[in-house]
Every structure is written in structure tokens, then in C-alpha cells.
Amino acid sequence: MTFVPDDFDASKWESIEPYVNDLLERELSCSNCLEELIADSSNLAEHISETGALLYINMTCDTEDEGKKNAFLSFVENIRPKLSKFSDELNRRIVNHKSIGDMPPRYDLMIRGIKSDIEIFREENIPLGVEQTKLVTKAQGITGAMTVDFDGKERTFPEMRGFLESNDRIQRESAWKSMVKRWMENSDELSDIFDELITIRHKIALNSGFKSYTNYMFRAMHRFDYTVEDCLTFHKSIEEVCMPIVKKINSERCTSFDLKILSPWDVNEKSGSGPDIAGKNPLRPFDNVDEMVTKLSELFHNMSNDLGTKFDKLVEMDTLDLETRKGKAPGGYQYYLEKSRIPFIFMNAAGLQGDLETMIHESGHAFHSLYCGHLDLIDERDYPIEFAEVASMSMELLTQPNWNIFYEKQEDANRAKISHLEGVVFLLPWIATIDAFQHWIYANPGHTREERKIQWISLRERFGSEMNWEGHEDFRELSWQQQGHLFGVPFYYVEYGIAQLGALQLWQTHRKNPEKALKDYSNAMELGNTKTLPDLFAAAELKLGFDEKHLQSLIGEVEVAMSEIKN
Ligand SMILES: [Zn+2]
Structure with missing residues (x-):
């Protein structure tokens, strides 16, 4: 018998409350009472997590339905604040219990996390958190509603992406300019929201006894295994290793377009x-979603029976919503349904190479969820984000030798591979920009907008492509606004870079010994959240390091791989 019945409705606080009270009030005098308490609270958390997931999925699959949107928002506004207060009380109950010292080692990491959560929790931060969510939703509403009249039709920003890759330079330029013009109509409003968010975040940190929001967030995000200094070292390594290659790729682009300097609509x-x-x-790797799914099944079976079977299971379970349609939210994600233990994949496939990469990426997350689905407690399956992205980003690289399944001509498959590898080199400096920008923002919460502009431009000079911005300086100074993470999930970005370090090492192994790489992959993914980040890296025989030499050895191999494909 589980603590919570299977048909439990976690969308109403009235139905959650009796279970919460039980967990907070039950007597804990027997020898394994504490373990039972943890297991039961995990069971309740699975139900609540799955309800939240389904409400989110329903909303993103059908954004035009007000009822679905309100159901999700009501969950966020009514259930989550009550839950955070409850979690804190339960956390205190657990760590203050007299037998906490006798718990088996299995609980060590969980207890480390709980202690950290208790340390930063303050009740007065709950309304600030709600305020923050409202501001973020407002910003998302503003950017999500942006459309432009272009080529005879009203178009959303994701739809405009196609024009930015057009071979007609005049069309590219006018597409880019129309998007920028539209963005600037709301840029002041977005800056206002961002100013408010910084003020709220700094206040949250002070309330919790931290000097800065940076230190607070390192705790809140359970970043136990790397420091602010590590991030700064990583930025420096990226600058040294990646920027010369970015310059080289851009100069090849310049030459082939017969330009002296690139404009923002050229790359x-x-x-x-x-x-x-x-x-x-x-490139058009597939015509429709069925074709993509059938070919991906073949691809994963080519790689290993294990991955092939796992992918087929995703298809059988019918928890994929892949094709783009009106009313669907943009982007792609994998959401694990904790109670059913089924991964759900959402994306907007329109037949492009980028869509194929997204589906492979999200499949990697789904494999990760399936590999660790055997672990009992929700906390044991809640793998760290830095490692979650190893699962997905490495899949993008490891599948490359099989991309030919999607292309009749070798030269097209090669084009796809080169552009993906170039993307690996370009993304790291962007990650460094966003991360360094956030470190500066929250170290200087009283900064003016003018100072913020200067800081952003100096980071773009350091990590950006050389371009002619003449006439568009005002947009360039505010182009950070386009990175939604800065609004919605502060500090969440360097994770992609850390994960890429792991993904590239797995890919290095895979180039020599595919079987070993896949074994390393599954060994680590099976561990879920039961090991620290360095131990998870070690379980896949990966090194967690931010120094230049290490990054050079990885990016050096990317360069080698690119020249192998070209020759
Ligand atoms: Zn991901």
C-alpha cells in the first residue's frame, strides 16, 4: 500500500492538506520511522510533481485555452507557496530528529541538500517568490506576443527564424531589422521588469543572511561542487580556447559572402x-514527424539495442507531442512524470536539422529518466541539471555517425555535422557571456542602466563575433533581453557549459570505442541523484575541470573532427 492512493487529486490544497498534516504530526518513535517518513513524503511529492507536470504540459500544448492556463497558474500561485512552507517544516522535522545520525549512507546527499535548504529558507521570501513569478510571467507575455508583419503575413518570432537563414541577403537584413524594431517597442518595459527582479532577488538574499544573491543562489541551486571562482576560470578558458576559432569561422563566412565585415543578419x-x-x-532531414520517429528508431538501434529499445518504448507509451501547430508554445522540453515514471517529450518539429537535434537532445533526457527510473525516492531520481545536460548534449554528438540515415547525400550529412560542431564552439562563449553578466549584475545590484549597457557591451567585445553594429547600437546594448533565462531562471546557464565539458569527453571516448562510451553513459545515468556531481562525472570516466588545458584538449578534437569531415 502506498501512502497516497493512486487516484489522488493533487491539484487542490484541501486534498493535499491531510497528508501534509500526517507527515508533520505523526509520531516518530520506532527505529525505521524516519525512513518511512521520507518514503511517504516522496510518494506525496511524486503525485504533486506529476500533477504540476500535467498542468504545464496541457497549457503548453494548447496556449489558446484560457482554462488550461488558469489551471496551471492556480497551481503555481496556490499550491506551491504552501508547499514551500510545508517542505521547510518537514525538513526541520527530519534533520532535528534524534536518530538522524544513524541513517544509512544512502541518505547522506539528501540530508546535505535538506540542511542547505533550511539554512536559506525564510518565510518572508515566499511572497517575494510569488511576486517574482508574476514579473517573469509578465515578461514572457510581452515577448511571446511579439509578431511582425513580414512578407505579406503577420508572423511570430520563431516563424521569422527561417528568413534569417535565407540566402537572399536583402531579405535577411529586412527580416532582422523588422524584428529589432518590434523588440525595441517593448525594451523599456522589459528593462523596468528586470530592474524590479534584481531588487526583489537582492532582498531575498539579504533576508536569508547572504551578502549577495550570487552566494544565495549557489546554495539554492545546490552548487556544492564548484565555486564562483571556478566559473570565472571557465570564462577565461573559453575566451582563450574558443574565441580564435570563432574568429576563424567568421572570417571564412566573410570571405565566402564577399564581405569586409559581417552584419548581425549574417550569423x-x-x-x-x-x-x-x-x-x-x-537542410531538410525529414518531411514529417512520423518519418523522423521511424528513422530515429533505426538510428538508436544502430547505436545499441538498449537505446533502440528505450526509444521504441517512448513511442509505444505515446507520450510525445512533437509537431508544430498553431497554439503550441515554442521550444522543446522533456518532463518526467514522477508517479507514472514516464518521460514526456514536447517540441515543435518543422522538418529542419535543428529540430532533429532538439529531438535527439530531448531523447537523451528521456533515456536518463528511464535509466534512473528504478530508484525508489523522488530525491534519488532528481539528477543535478549539470549532469542532466550531459545526458542530452552527449547524445547530440554520439548520434552524429548515424545522421546519414536522414540524408541521401553524404555532403548534406557532412554539412549538418559541421554546423553542429561549429555550434558547440559558438555556444561556449555565449554561455560565458550570460554567466559573467549575471555574476556582475548580482554583485552590483545598485547599478544603473547605463552601467549595465557598458558591462554587456564589454562582455560582447570579449566573447562575441566581430560585427558591424552601426545604426543598431541601441539594440545591441539591450540584446541580453533576448535570453529569457536572465528573467526566468537566474544563474541557470553555466550548467550547459559544464555539461558540454562532459558531453565532449564522452564523444571523445565514443570516437575511439563506441561501446565503452555507451557503457560509461548508462553507468552514470543509472545513478540518478545518488552521487555528487564529481562522482557522477567519475562514474562515466569524465573529468570535471574548468582549466584551459582541459578545454583545449576537447575543443582541439572538435577542430580535428571538423577537418576530417571537410577533407
Ligand atoms: Zn536539455
């Missing part, structure tokens, strides 16, 4: 993508 600063330098049409 995407973040991904390095843009129109094909040989003037070819965008």
Missing part, C-alpha cells in the same frame, strides 16, 4: 548558424 551570435556559406538551401 546568429549565439549558435554561429546562418545561411549556408556555399549558398545551398537549408
Whole structure:
């Protein structure tokens, strides 16, 4: 018998409350009472997590339905604040119990996390958190509603992406300019929201007894195994190792376009993508979602029976919503349904190479969830984000030798591989920019907008592509606004860079010995959240390090791989 019945409705506080009271009030005098308490609270948490997940999934699959949106918002506004107060009380109950010292080692990491959560929890921060969520939702509303009239039609920003890769430079330029013009209409409002968010966040940190929001967030995000200094070292390594290659790739682009200097509509600063330098049409790896799914099944079976079977299981369980349609939220994600232990994948596939990469990425997250689904407690399956992205980003690289399944011509498969590898090199400096920007912002919470602009531009000079911004300086100074993480999930970004370090090492192994790499992958993924981040890296035989030499050895191999494909 589970603590909570299977048909339990976790969307109402009235139904959750009796279980919460039981957990907070039951007598804990027997020898394994504490373990039972943890198991029962995990069971309750699985139900609540799954309810939240389904409400979120329903909303993103159908954004035009007000009822679905309100159901999700009501969960966020009514259930979550009550839950955070309850969690704190339960946390205190657990660590203050007299037999906490006798708990088996299995609980060590969990207890470390609980102690840290207790240390930062303050009841007066709960309303500030709600205030923060409202501001973030407001910012998302503003950017999500942005459309432009272009080429005879009203178009959303994701729809405009296609024009930015057009081979017609005049069309690219006018697409880019129309998007920038639209963005600038709301840029002041977005800056106002961001100012408010900084004030709230700094206050949350002070309330919790921290000098800065940075230190507070390192605790809140359970960053126990790397420091602010490690992040700064990582930025420096990225600058030294990646920037010369970024410059080289950009100069090749310049030469083939016959330009002296690139303009912002010639290359995407973040991904390095843009129109094909040989003037070819965008790649089309598949025509429809069924074709993508069938071919991916073949691809994963080619790699290993284990991955193939896991992928087929995702298809059988029918928890995929993959094709793009009106009313669907943009982007892609994997959401694990904790009670059913089923991964759900959401994306907007329109037949592009980027869509294929997204699906492979999200499949990597789903594999991770399936590998660790055998672990009992929700906390044991709640793998750290830095490692979650190893599961997904490494899959993008490890599948490359099989991308030919999607292309009849070898040269098209090669184009896809080169552009993906270039993307790896471009993304790291962007990660460094966003991370360094956040470190500066929260170390200087009283800064003016003018100072913020200067800081952003200096980081873009350090980590960005050389471009001609003449006439668009005002947009450049505010282009950080386009990175939604800065609003919605502060400090969450360096994780992608840390994970890429792991993903690239797995890929290095895979180039020599595919079987070993996949074994290393599953060995580590099976551990879920039961080991520290360095131990998870070690379980996959990966090194966790931020120094230049280490990064050089990884990016050096990316360069080798690119030249192998080109020759
Ligand atoms: Zn991911």
C-alpha cells in the first residue's frame, strides 16, 4: 500500500492538506520511522510533481485555452507557496530528529541538500517568490506576443527564424531589422521588469543572511561542487580556447559572402548558424514527424539495442507531442512524470536539422529518466541539471555517425555535422557571456542602466563575433533581453557549459570505442541523484575541470573532427 492512493487529486490544497498534516504530526518513535517518513513524503511529492507536470504540459500544448492556463497558474500561485512552507517544516522535522545520525549512507546527499535548504529558507521570501513569478510571467507575455508583419503575413518570432537563414541577403537584413524594431517597442518595459527582479532577488538574499544573491543562489541551486571562482576560470578558458576559432569561422563566412565585415543578419551570435556559406538551401532531414520517429528508431538501434529499445518504448507509451501547430508554445522540453515514471517529450518539429537535434537532445533526457527510473525516492531520481545536460548534449554528438540515415547525400550529412560542431564552439562563449553578466549584475545590484549597457557591451567585445553594429547600437546594448533565462531562471546557464565539458569527453571516448562510451553513459545515468556531481562525472570516466588545458584538449578534437569531415 502506498501512502497516497493512486487516484489522488493533487491539484487542490484541501486534498493535499491531510497528508501534509500526517507527515508533520505523526509520531516518530520506532527505529525505521524516519525512513518511512521520507518514503511517504516522496510518494506525496511524486503525485504533486506529476500533477504540476500535467498542468504545464496541457497549457503548453494548447496556449489558446484560457482554462488550461488558469489551471496551471492556480497551481503555481496556490499550491506551491504552501508547499514551500510545508517542505521547510518537514525538513526541520527530519534533520532535528534524534536518530538522524544513524541513517544509512544512502541518505547522506539528501540530508546535505535538506540542511542547505533550511539554512536559506525564510518565510518572508515566499511572497517575494510569488511576486517574482508574476514579473517573469509578465515578461514572457510581452515577448511571446511579439509578431511582425513580414512578407505579406503577420508572423511570430520563431516563424521569422527561417528568413534569417535565407540566402537572399536583402531579405535577411529586412527580416532582422523588422524584428529589432518590434523588440525595441517593448525594451523599456522589459528593462523596468528586470530592474524590479534584481531588487526583489537582492532582498531575498539579504533576508536569508547572504551578502549577495550570487552566494544565495549557489546554495539554492545546490552548487556544492564548484565555486564562483571556478566559473570565472571557465570564462577565461573559453575566451582563450574558443574565441580564435570563432574568429576563424567568421572570417571564412566573410570571405565566402564577399564581405569586409559581417552584419548581425549574417550569423546568429549565439549558435554561429546562418545561411549556408556555399549558398545551398537549408537542410531538410525529414518531411514529417512520423518519418523522423521511424528513422530515429533505426538510428538508436544502430547505436545499441538498449537505446533502440528505450526509444521504441517512448513511442509505444505515446507520450510525445512533437509537431508544430498553431497554439503550441515554442521550444522543446522533456518532463518526467514522477508517479507514472514516464518521460514526456514536447517540441515543435518543422522538418529542419535543428529540430532533429532538439529531438535527439530531448531523447537523451528521456533515456536518463528511464535509466534512473528504478530508484525508489523522488530525491534519488532528481539528477543535478549539470549532469542532466550531459545526458542530452552527449547524445547530440554520439548520434552524429548515424545522421546519414536522414540524408541521401553524404555532403548534406557532412554539412549538418559541421554546423553542429561549429555550434558547440559558438555556444561556449555565449554561455560565458550570460554567466559573467549575471555574476556582475548580482554583485552590483545598485547599478544603473547605463552601467549595465557598458558591462554587456564589454562582455560582447570579449566573447562575441566581430560585427558591424552601426545604426543598431541601441539594440545591441539591450540584446541580453533576448535570453529569457536572465528573467526566468537566474544563474541557470553555466550548467550547459559544464555539461558540454562532459558531453565532449564522452564523444571523445565514443570516437575511439563506441561501446565503452555507451557503457560509461548508462553507468552514470543509472545513478540518478545518488552521487555528487564529481562522482557522477567519475562514474562515466569524465573529468570535471574548468582549466584551459582541459578545454583545449576537447575543443582541439572538435577542430580535428571538423577537418576530417571537410577533407
Ligand atoms: Zn536539455
